[in-house]
Amino acid sequence: MRIRSSFVAVAGLALFSSAPFLEAQVSRRVPQITQPVSEARLVTLQGNTRKEAITAKDLGRVEDGYALDHLHIQLKRSPEDENAIDDFINQLHDPASPIYHHWLTPAEIGQRFGAANEDVQAITGWLNSRGFTVHGLLPDGMMVDFSGDAGLIRSAFRTELHRLSLNGQTYVANMSDPRIPAAFAPAVAGVVALNNFKPRPALKPRTGYTINSVTEALVPGDLARIYNFNPAFAAGLSGQNQTIVLIEDSDLYSAGDWATFRNTLGLNAYSNGSLTTIHPAPGATGTGGACADPGANADGSETTLDAEWASAAAPNAAIVVAACANTSANFGGFIALENLLTNGGTRPEIVSISFIDAESELGASGNAYVSWLYQLGVMQGVSIFVASGDSGAAVADFGGPPAPATHGINANGLATTPYNVAVGGTDYSDTIQSLNGFYWGANAADFSSALSYIPEIPWNDSCGGTLLAGFLGFSTTYGPNGFCNQASAIGASIFLNDIAGSGGPSACATGITAHQDVVGGTCKGYAKPSWQSKYAGMFAGLVNDGVRDTPDVSLFAANGLWGHYYVVCYSDPTPGFGGASCSGAPSSWAGFGGTSVSTPIMAGIQALINQSVSGVNSKVVTYSGNPAPTYYALAAGEYGANGNANCNSNLGSRVSASCIFYDVTVGDIDVPCGISTNCYRPGGTVTSLGVLSTSTTAYQPAYLAHTGWDFATGIGTVNAFNLIMNWP
Secondary structure, three states, rough: OOOOOOOOOOOOOHHHHHHHHHHHHHHOOOOOOOOOOOOEEEEEEEOOOHHHHOEEEEEEOOOOEEEEEEEEEOOOOOHHHHHHHHHHHHHHHOOOOOOOOOOOOOHHHHHHHOOOOOHHHHHHHHHHOOEEEEEEOOOOEEEEEEEEEEEHHHHOOOEEEEEEOOOOEEEEEOOOOEEHHHOOOOOOEEEEEOOOOOOOEOOOOOOOOOOOOOOOOOOOOHHHHOOOHHHHHHHHOOOOOEEEEEEEEEOOOOOOHHHHHHHOOOOOOOOOOOOEEOOOOOOOOOOOOOOOOOOOOOOOHHHHHHHHHHHHHHHOOOOOOEEEEOOOOHHHHHHHHHHHHHHHOOOEEEEEEEEEEEHHHHHHHHHHHHHHHHHHHHHHEEEEEOOOOEEEEEEHEEEEEEOOEEOOOEEOOOOOOOEEEEEEEEOOOOOOOOOOOEEOOOOOOOOEEOOOOOOEEEEEEEOOOOOHHHHOOOOOOOOOOHHHHOOOOOOOOOHOOEEOOEEEEOOEEEOOEEEEEEEOOEEOOEOOHHHHHHEOOOEOOOOOOOEEEEOEEEEEOOOOOOOOOOOOOHHHHHHOOOOOOOOOOOHHHHEEEHHHHHHHHHHOOOOOOHHHHHHOOOEEEEEOOOOHHHHHHHHHHHHHHOOOOOHHHHHHHHOOOOOEEEEEOOOOOEEOOOOOOOEEOOOOOOOOEEEEEEEOOOOEEEOEEEEEEEOOEEEEOHHHHHHOOOOO
């Protein structure tokens, strides 16, 4: 085993034999804090002030007694030690390695890769001296848990917390980057978190418009036919004895909706399927944060569609909603995941996360925290699926009213780490090809009507999409006579939006932007993981650009532009929540799209894979870790350097029956923009719209689908049964 660090290598499999052996063999980590701690010498933790602190209305400083419970000091390793842990994770996923799939416990991770005791003692001693309550060190040894109030924060970290008004809501955030003693700089990544801005669900309600009168909404039977689940189900692979954990910040509005969904749409025959809601508690040490029941709130639509469509993909699996209330210092979903991974209970096998926050918005410490969470999970064998986003390559614009992009190219920081699968979104092109009648028939008893696999395009509702522009008679999307600048004139201003499946390179996991929320300045992305870089040049479309690229894989995620969306039984009558009665036919139910839905479905496919690996009727729990390396290995073999014409999605029902992946090769995720950065608008004025582009002087749309891997759909979409059968 190759280790490039100050850690001592432990030979063979004995590393995993017992904790006492581990303690005897593991060397002391080299302390990073080597200078005296002095309040006279401070450094700034740059890149940790939200854009809203500048753009929102400032309501003034909060009272000193404003409590912040269970803040974290995120520790960091030396670059050499980070390389060592990534090497170790690569070996955990390498079938040729002697430690393949020998997952660690959090305590073993702490013993092997945690911060030096001297560093922890120096930092906790300083926190105590400043009046904070220190709860302890999380088991993996990289996170100090503490609580305090706004007055202590202002005194210790030299930043004020203010109330801010934005879009009718009140938030609290630090108004400047925190500062710490310079001696701590080598050992501290940041403070998590000094604001209560939270990630947002990656879902889009069904649109109120379609291109034509044809509507074919997806139900579970359609999903099974289009992506070839049925042979797996027939072989007994439907998720029994497998668990999928959905990370949420809201309870379900009604568990009865899930039951109605299954009973109405043909899933009730799978009697082992179950639904449970939990509120994961912290471990015995009290670190990790209290998990309050969030109740059913506005994000209940996300929780509901996650539960229903994970169950559609793995109808005999146990679906577990892990939900915690948001706090003044953390996102409830992160609290739930952190507690699940550190409290000493049974860790989840598969996790699905359908939330969004741009890398530049998360800031350096926020990105470090997300990466830490996933790294902690993957070393325990957890498979983590995350939505890539619903705003094209303009993720920083997500969350407001649909409008042209104003912040340039950005990626979802919850999806860009090297430790998760990023799931993108597609739509179907049967409407464009006038083939609705060829691919859809009469409703069956379970309301399904899809007849075969359907050709796919990237999901894109905006005027920046070339396929939509061409369909409506425009030769370009940009320029004075292009679709985006003529949309209002022809009464189609609904297309002046940023709604599309997201993808793009990691670009601001560290550093700070030169302009507010526009990637640049000292920003840098996550380094390209080995399972992407090793196939650059061998896998069509995949280039060695040095950074993590997303998405990895995609599935249908559209919300109705071309007549297709996901049916969801979500009966919450609260105005604005998107609910509808489930008493009638599914055509009258709520409808949604978004990578929110494609993500739990991919998690469901992993449940079928894990069951296949364990054995159809086995009760042995299988942990697969990060599935992405296997996706890329299989796709490289299928596509090769020139692609595979037999697996081109445009073939539709004529695509080869042996394809593991379907290569989406036409269309784009480009959206309109009205800024000077990453925006191409030739011949226009400052008030005209352009389209998102990697160049401001040439049309280089962000981003096109093409042969092989691309930023629009990643590897492409999947044939579920073939993926299961070809899994190593």
